[in-house]
Amino acid sequence: MNIWAALLAGGALTYLTRLSFIFLFGIIDPPEVLRRALRFVPPAVLSAIVFQELLIRNGAVFLSLGNARLLAGMAAILVGVRTKNSLWVIATGMIILLILNQILPG
Amino acid sequence: MNTAVDGAAPRLHMAREFWAGVRAELPLIVGVFPFGLIYGVVAISSGMPASAAQAMSSIVFAGSAQFASAQLVAGGVPTLVLVMTIFILNLRHALYSASIAPYTKHLSTLWKAGLSYLLTDEAYAVTILNYEREGDNTYRHWFFLGAGLALWTFWQISTAAGIFLGTVIPADWSLDFAAALTFIAMTLPLLRDRASVAAAVAAGVVAVLAYPLPYKLGLVAAAFAGIVTGMLVEGKRR
Incomplete structure (x- = not known):
């Protein structure tokens, strides 16, 4: 294995992926269906990451009252819906997680 | 916020957007920093040279792909497998690119090239929210630049700290959860x-x-x- 070759090639491909539509948009106008679709990219991707963070532990689904991250995350979601304040969401979630980590086994 | 034309000099708008981008990125950086540290430690223990481990944080600049690479380097896979793994893991950035593209359409090629380099999960998350707000979009690429550069800077620093200190933040701090919580805070308004x-x-x-x-x-x-x-x-x- 040539680590530097892999690094440069992998980096170049990653860069082209990031550049792809940003570069092409000036040349090709996107069809209406793509415009409509793009509105849903942020809620879909962010929510997907959140669900995985809260529900997956060590590569498996962890749906249980013993899942401290799930409980802390749900409390944070409730606080977010009520307060609409990011800092409260993060503070609530971290504090509840730290408390639950002391209480819950393993 | 978003007073489109209030007579202030463009330079002031640019600076305002830039620092707003930096500030918006800070909570995410709190979550990302431990990942950078741990990546540095893992990369070194996988047998990657320190120079390559650090270079990867600027050349690939994508956490999950870097963690996977460290594992694959330890397993001694062929170069092509490593390249393809990095590529596939980072395919999601094409979605971000497509999502951001309508807002960067008016920019010069140099801006597009530079901002694309900074288009990570974390920079995208705050940048798209900023673009989707009501108001004037003229200077919002400076917000993107501020968010992207802030994340880039701390990613390099955390990687270096991981490499050179070789220590891991105690797992029971659960600092990585701050990233998940930040994603929650960003998803709700959407x-x-x-x-x-x-x-x-x-x-x-x-x-x-x-x-x-x-x-x-x-x-x-x-x-x-x-x-x-x-x-x-x-x-x-x-």
Whole structure:
């Protein structure tokens, strides 16, 4: 294995992926269906990451009252819906997680 | 906020947007910093030279792909497998690129080239929210630049700290959870209507069910499930 070759090639491909539509948009106008679709990219991707963070532990689904991250995350979601304040969401979630980590086994 | 034309000099608008981008990125940086540290430690223990481990944080600049690479380097896979793994893990950035593209259309090629380099999960998350707010978009690429550069800087520093200190932040600090919480804080304001809620729930469920798929394809499948669901719900209500 040539680590530097892999690094440069992998980096170049990653860069082209990031550049792809940003570069092409000036040349090709996107069809209406793509415009409509793009509105849903942020809620879909962010929510997907959140669900995985809260529900997956060590590569498996962890749906249980013993899942401290799930409980802390749900409390944070409730606080977010009520307060609409990011800092409260993060503070609530971290504090509840730290408390639950002391209480819950393993 | 968003007073489009208030007579202030463009330079002032640029600076304001830039620092707003830096500030918006800071909570995410708190979550990302431990990942950078741990990546540095893992990369070194996998046998990667320190120079390559550090260079990867600027050349590839994508956490999950870097962690996977460190594992693969330890396993001694062929160069091509390593390259393809990095590529597939980072395919999701094409979605971000497509999502950001309408807002960067008016920029010069140099701006597009530079901002594309900074288009990470974390920079995208705050930047798209800023672009989607009501108001004047003229200077919002400076927000993107501020968010992207802030993340880039701390990613390099945390990697270096991981490499050179060789220590791990105690796991019971659970600092990485700050990243998940930040994603929650960013997702909630996006759930403005029934269609976007449907998109988020569908994507979340598929992300969990499809998690076992290799190369983080579960995340790509989830994104598509969410997009299709959102469009279907929106279409029905028209």
